[in-house]
Amino acid sequence: MLRIKNINTYYGKLHALKNISLHVGAGEIVALIGANGAGKTTILNTISAVTPPSNGEIHFEGSAIHNLSPDVIVRRGISQVPEGRQIFKPLSVEDNLELGAYLRYRSHEKRKEIQQDKETVYVLFPQLLERRAQLAGTLSGGEQQMLAIGRALMAKPKLLLLDEPAMGLAPMLVQEIFRVIEELRSRRGTSVLLVEQNARVALKVADRGYVLETGKVILEETASELLANKDVQRAYLGKDKKEIWER
Numbered sequence: 001m002l003r004i005k006n007i008n009t010y011y012g013k014l015h016a017l018k019n020i021s022l023h024v025g026a027g028e029i030v031a032l033i034g035a036n037g038a039g040k041t042t043i044l045n046t047i048s049a050v051t052p053p054s055n056g057e058i059h060f061e062g063s064a065i066h067n068l069s070p071d072v073i074v075r076r077g078i079s080q081v082p083e084g085r086q087i088f089k090p091l092s093v094e095d096n097l098e099l100g101a102y103l104r105y106r107s108h109e110k111r112k113e114i115q116q117d118k119e120t121v122y123v124l125f126p127q128l129l130e131r132r133a134q135l136a137g138t139l140s141g142g143e144q145q146m147l148a149i150g151r152a153l154m155a156k157p158k159l160l161l162l163d164e165p166a167m168g169l170a171p172m173l174v175q176e177i178f179r180v181i182e183e184l185r186s187r188r189g190t191s192v193l194l195v196e197q198n199a200r201v202a203l204k205v206a207d208r209g210y211v212l213e214t215g216k217v218i219l220e221e222t223a224s225e226l227l228a229n230k231d232v233q234r235a236y237l238g239k240d241k242k243e244i245w246e247r
Helices: 040-047 070-076 093-100 102-106 108-124 126-130 141-153 171-188 199-205 223-228 230-236 239-245
Strands: 002-011 014-024 029-033 055-060 078-081 159-163 191-195 208-213 216-222
Touching (some): 002 040, 014 040, 029 171, 029 199, 040 159, 070 078, 070 102, 093 108, 102 108, 108 141, 141 159, 141 171, 199 208, 223 230
Parallel strands (some): 029 208
Antiparallel strands (some): 208 216
16 A cells, blocks of 8 residues: 655754665555654655655555655655644544544535534544543543544544554543554454554554664564564563553
8 A cells, every 4th residue: 555665864964764665455454663763653654645745755545745845745645643642732533533524514415424523533533522522621631642543533534643542641532543453454454653652552452564764664563473572572562561551
């Protein structure tokens, strides 16, 4: 579904991504793991054209997208849930979801379909239904993360880019978020490219994973192989992390 080949991305003179190549298959969950500053978020931003690549190629469903604008990429079927959620706090839950479908409202025939998709989000996240008229900024951290995912789903993505969905959440809420991620894949066939600081929880739901270090891919294996890899265990799967996330 998604193939990245020899991508280089810069922030000014800083060489953030160095000849990155990776792929995501249809219906696959792929995890990106690595330390802070390894380039994980930059990969997502490069795919969605928030930070366009300097060179290299990105193909989605067989078509090049590395020269497209962010809105066109969303129309093609890629939605990103950014780090820190970035919901519209002064607006209601309902309005945030409506904005997620903004590009679809140009077709009047799709208004009924959009309403149905909104109800689907409420089925996935019943807490949002109870708070549909509430200002987004007054939601808890977990509810804001649910809203950020729900807003991205309103664009009907085939590929969902998730950046740190577990950040700052209690273990019980993390389990709920990742339950929904697995459900999106199993029931909708949605592909997911997942950035998650907690490697253990990410690899438990992923099919494959890539390990990044200073802007380079240094390892690609199945999720089970990465979980069993001694070097990965030492660097990212410490005993303290395991205890915290398995309570």
